Amino acid sequence: MFGNRFDNRYQTMYTKNGYLFGNDAEDGMGLIKGVLREELGNSLRLKDSYYKELKKRPGGSIVEKRIRGHKYYYLAFRDCGKVRFVYKGKTLSKEFLVEFEKSRRLRKRYKELVRQLNARIKYIRKALHGKENV
Amino acid sequence: MEKKTFNLSIEVLKRFERAGVLKHFIIIGSWSIYFYKHYFNAKSYSTFIRTMDIDFLIPIPSKFPDNVRIFDLLEDLGFIEEYKGSEGYMKISHPDLTVEFLVPERGRGHDEPYLIPQLSINAIPLRYLDFLVENTISISAEGLRIKLPHPAAYALHKFIIFKRRRNADKHDRDIEGALRVFQALMDHGDAAEVRRIFGKMHKKWQKTIIDNLRTIKEEDVISILEAR
Numbered sequence: 001m002f003g004n005r006f007d008n009r010y011q012t013m014y015t016k017n018g019y020l021f022g023n024d025a026e027d028g029m030g031l032i033k034g035v036l037r038e039e040l041g042n043s044l045r046l047k048d049s050y051y052k053e054l055k056k057r058p059g060g061s062i063v064e065k066r067i068r069g070h071k072y073y074y075l076a077f078r079d080c081g082k083v084r085f086v087y088k089g090k091t092l093s094k095e096f097l098v099e100f101e102k103s104r105r106l107r108k109r110y111k112e113l114v115r116q117l118n119a120r121i122k123y124i125r126k127a128l129h130g131k132e133n134v
Numbered sequence: 135m136e137k138k139t140f141n142l143s144i145e146v147l148k149r150f151e152r153a154g155v156l157k158h159f160i161i162i163g164s165w166s167i168y169f170y171k172h173y174f175n176a177k178s179y180s181t182f183i184r185t186m187d188i189d190f191l192i193p194i195p196s197k198f199p200d201n202v203r204i205f206d207l208l209e210d211l212g213f214i215e216e217y218k219g220s221e222g223y224m225k226i227s228h229p230d231l232t233v234e235f236l237v238p239e240r241g242r243g244h245d246e247p248y249l250i251p252q253l254s255i256n257a258i259p260l261r262y263l264d265f266l267v268e269n270t271i272s273i274s275a276e277g278l279r280i281k282l283p284h285p286a287a288y289a290l291h292k293f294i295i296f297k298r299r300r301n302a303d304k305h306d307r308d309i310e311g312a313l314r315v316f317q318a319l320m321d322h323g324d325a326a327e328v329r330r331i332f333g334k335m336h337k338k339w340q341k342t343i344i345d346n347l348r349t350i351k352e353e354d355v356i357s358i359l360e361a362r
Binding site for chain 1: 211212216229302
């Protein structure tokens with residue numbers, strides 16, 4: 001079998017099932033912590049990117065109002081706790097509706113993934129520092 | 135590897151195939167180790183990988199029949215486009231998977247990304263990747279036809295680059311992966327093929343491999359490579 005003679009810090013030996021982190025427990029822990037720190041950094045960066053994407057895409061929903069027998073369309077959304085209506089026109093183009101629907105689906109997906117990332121960040125922080133704040 | 139990362143990766147590959155671009159890509163990095171099980175067909179071969187990245191090597195110049203916006207193929211899965219570093223290398227990220235594109239670096243090399251306008255992406259130019267492009271195999275897996283570096287090329291390439299790694303974890307993973315594939319090649323009876331591919335390499339690269347193997351005391355591997 002090749003790879004049985006890694007010296008000093010190249011202690012990452014392997015088995016059929018995966019890694020055995022070295023002969024020196026401290027080296028192994030250092031390596032694991034390094035991987036976790038990298039993963040924490042990636043997760044935080046990705047979460048930030050999702051927030052930026054969410055800001056770019058409009059939330060809310062399309063509301064139809066009937067005023068004196070005429071139909072008018074508004075985009076309704078919450079802004080600082082208040083519901084705001086932004087006038088969109090008497091008719092809505094097909095392109096607008098397609099783009100709005102796509103945005104809505106993506107926002108939902110991004111929020112789901114941010115929840116996943118939050119859980120991962122919490123888990124990694126706990127693994128790295130116990131109850132300490134990172 | 136987590137099941138959701140695996141499933142997402144396969145979905146990405148399926149979408150690339152449907153769009154007609156997968157046949158132009160070579161899967162490199164840890165994922166090759168996983169797919170080599172279809173080449174070795176041996177129970178003793180461990181497919182264990184610890185990765186959340188999938189790297190696609192694009193030979194240059196490449197001709198794509200149609201313009202395909204790669205990001206559009208993946209957007210609804212929740213992927214977002216990210217640009218890293220001051221150079222602006224593009225990666226397509228998801229909490230469970232990161233997709234990156236690489237091209238062989240030629241000439242003096244520079245830090246700028248290589249633009250591939252037909253796919254609306256940019257790729258990272260890296261040294262020694264031409265060697266992988268020149269030595270490929272095709273396998274059938276998960277209902278897909280997948281192009282990979284020949285396992286011998288994979289192992290030899292890793293034996294060159296592990297010393298260039300700044301990240302200790304990646305450095306160790308390179309060695310571990312290369313030795314695992316090398317062992318499987320020997321078990322598969324591919325020693326002659328390994329020597330043939332090694333023999334085709336530039337003399338300077340051969341020397342780098344031997345020197346690098348010496349630093350990790352892999353004399354057995356050296357003797358196999360140098361046997362006549």
